[in-house]
Amino acid sequence: MRIAVIGKGGVGKTVVSGILARSLAREGWEVIALDCDSNPNLGISLGVGADATERLAAIRQALDAGEAEHAPTVEEMLERFGASGPDGVRLAVVTQIDTPNPG
Amino acid sequence: MANGLKIAFLGKGGVGKSAIAGTVCRQLARRGHQVLALDVDTVPGLAISVGAPMDEGRLPSGLAEVVEGKRGRRWKMVTGAGAVHLVDRYAIPVADGVRFLALGKLPGGVEPSVSVAFRHVMERFGRRGWVMVADLAAGTRQPMFGWAGFATVRAIVVEPSRKSVLTARRLAPVATHLVVNKVQSEADVEMVTRAVPLSLLGVIPYDESMAEAERQGSAPIDCAPQSAGVEAIAELAGRLEEMS
Numbered sequence: 001m002r003i004a005v006i007g008k009g010g011v012g013k014t015v016v017s018g019i020l021a022r023s024l025a026r027e028g029w030e031v032i033a034l035d036c037d038s039n040p041n042l043g044i045s046l047g048v049g050a051d052a053t054e055r056l057a058a059i060r061q062a063l064d065a066g067e068a069e070h071a072p073t074v075e076e077m078l079e080r081f082g083a084s085g086p087d088g089v090r091l092a093v094v095t096q097i098d099t100p101n102p103g
Numbered sequence: 104m105a106n107g108l109k110i111a112f113l114g115k116g117g118v119g120k121s122a123i124a125g126t127v128c129r130q131l132a133r134r135g136h137q138v139l140a141l142d143v144d145t146v147p148g149l150a151i152s153v154g155a156p157m158d159e160g161r162l163p164s165g166l167a168e169v170v171e172g173k174r175g176r177r178w179k180m181v182t183g184a185g186a187v188h189l190v191d192r193y194a195i196p197v198a199d200g201v202r203f204l205a206l207g208k209l210p211g212g213v214e215p216s217v218s219v220a221f222r223h224v225m226e227r228f229g230r231r232g233w234v235m236v237a238d239l240a241a242g243t244r245q246p247m248f249g250w251a252g253f254a255t256v257r258a259i260v261v262e263p264s265r266k267s268v269l270t271a272r273r274l275a276p277v278a279t280h281l282v283v284n285k286v287q288s289e290a291d292v293e294m295v296t297r298a299v300p301l302s303l304l305g306v307i308p309y310d311e312s313m314a315e316a317e318r319q320g321s322a323p324i325d326c327a328p329q330s331a332g333v334e335a336i337a338e339l340a341g342r343l344e345e346m347s
Contacts, residue, residue, distance in 0.1 A: 008116065008117075008146050008147075008241075009115065009116015009117055009146070009240075009241030009242065010115065010116035010117010010118065010241065011116070011117065014266065037242070038242065038243060038244055039115070039242040039243040039244075039270050039273060041115075041265075041266040041269055041270070044265050044266050044269070045266075050265045050268075050269060053269065054269060054272075057273075097243075097273075098242070098243035098244050098246075098247035098248075098273070099247055100247050100276055100277050101247050101248050101249060
């Protein structure tokens with residue numbers, strides 16, 4: 001089962017995604033939460049906390065800057081760049097983070 | 104007069120960028136400035152909050168073209184498509200004499216030539232006595248790609264939520280000021296100012312009538328002119344005026 005949550009900014013996509021992920025995990029599903037926003041905040045709604053959410057984005061940024069190698073598989077990406085959240089949900093930031101662009 | 108005052112509002116989705124930007128435009132216009140309101144977001148926002156029609160105030164395609172230059176292919180504005188001319192011709196007059204120009208809406212997208220021409224207006228427009236106010240798309244993409252660079256005041260709108268604070272921390276390197284919206288206590292302001300090291304430009308209280316304006320899809324200054332929110336934004340407009 002693959003679910004994508006979309007909509008205008010501020011409507012509650014992240015909150016709905018976080019609760020969906022946690023609820024499905026509690027029902028016994030193995031859940032991978034993918035933050036596809038270039039301004040990633042899903043960690044907060046999943047319950048991993050603001051600090052861990054910021055850290056995950058920093059790891060992703062390091063990856064984009066070439067300081068870390070890209071993971072060849074999804075499993076490996078989760079292993080290296082993801083975090084484990086409450087109810088066993090695993091979270092990964094999959095979109096490149098926006099940073100100031102000189103162009 | 105607010106010569107050369109150029110303002111951009113940035114921030115996470117839903118924090119109130121459009122409502123604040125639209126109300127600032129109207130307030131500055133009522134104080135006697137000629138205001139150019141720029142809707143840079145590709146989902147609905149500023150048009151509603153400033154009181155403009157939804158599908159007007161657009162630049163046509165074909166104002167910019169790809170040319171072969173010495174250093175490869177690049178975009179070039181066509182002859183006669185100067186920023187001042189484009190504003191005169193395509194920015195529509197709305198309430199209080201504000202002139203309104205929008206990048207365009209999705210779906211349907213925005214053609215590359217339109218995007219180039221719009222950015223040209225943002226970067227090059229300037230006229231004595233005019234104020235520019237831009238409402239950028241939610242999140243970090245546009246600001247990180249320089250869409251706020253034209254502005255001397257680049258204000259991040261923040262609401263008291265961890266997500267919006269986290270977004271503000273990411274935006275801080277390209278911004279100059281903070282506006283805290285939907286404030287219910289002094290602690291809300293502290294939570295934001297502690298986390299984001301920018302100078303505080305305005306504090307706007309949580310106001311149910313601003314939320315009602317959003318429900319109705321109308322400009323706060325028209326449907327709730329006496330509200331605490333609109334009055335706080337009037338103060339913000341006054342401070343912006345002093346900065347020019």
